[in-house]
Amino acid sequence: MSPERYQRINQMLDKRQPDLTVVMENVHKNHNLSAVVRSADAIGVHEMHAIWLTKKARLSGGTALGSQNWVKIHNHKTIGEALEATQGQGMQVVVTHLSEHSVDFREVDYTKPTAILLGQEKYGVTDEALDIADHHVMIPMVGMVQSLNVSVAGAVMLYEAQRQRELAGLYDKTHVSAEERHRVLFEGGHP
């Protein structure tokens, strides 16, 4: 590995936020999945979770621009299994859901360990996810359409988390363990 690449990967790892993740529940369009991974990488998400609706869903290198090599994606068979994993890490579950009972997404504290849950393009999130969640949030909309594109909603959520974490100084400290740093540097982004 060149010294420049070594330094670049180390700088990236310095900013990673292992206690912030995204759970994609049945999101199945490639360009949406890829765009979410790309946004997640951009704000320092280190690991993500997905429940695959079909086996056909696959991250395309084109739209994800290689970010799938840097954000580890854990596949789960059920939403219960996925949220067990994030709750096991002490994360609150924040479900994005279009409902009059949801609160404005900016009211939640994303400096806490957090799993952001995004739903399926057509049907949204499942009742099971809503039951397990600590918060139901909604991104305000004042136009004629009923919902945002899922990758757009994901990015708006993630950049709110980034804004809060930046203000709280969470990007000024290193959070990745020495072992994890070693693993990523060793694999060099080609796992």
Add this chain to the structure above:
Amino acid sequence: MSPERYQRINQMLDKRQPDLTVVMENVHKNHNLSAVVRSADAIGVHEMHAIWLTKKARLSGGTALGSQNWVKIHNHKTIGEALEATQGQGMQVVVTHLSEHSVDFREVDYTKPTAILLGQEKYGVTDEALDIADHHVMIPMVGMVQSLNVSVAGAVMLYEAQRQRELAGLYDKTHVSAEERHRVLFEGGHP
């Protein structure tokens, strides 16, 4: 038109922000164009501008979910012509551009009349756009990928404008003229 639909359109018009617009410079993938229009509608953009790279680009009803019926899109042959139109309305031009000379996107005041310029998927914005712009801004990224998807960048920009305008009370006043309200209600979303 049913009373419910009449009321729904009036409520939408009450929130419209005619002094906030998006200029899409050569953005050519349908799903990106459509997602930007959908996000723009969601935060109250009333009119947009596009410079088409190819004639093939078309808004698909599927992804835009009908928002293209509610956000008027002006087509232009050149970026100069598009920015002449927005500057003629007294708007500052804010160009999104990945460069070390760009400032953080949250430093700009979007409560002022503003045109947000988004660039082409592969090549970004043109030098001509950069020359005309009042501000060059960048959405911070701390990961391995170099850029965000353009519709994601557009949404993050628009929701920052929404956040500032909400705080400033700009959604509490009506900004659309009586004539414009009449036109939209008359056309009923089927222009």
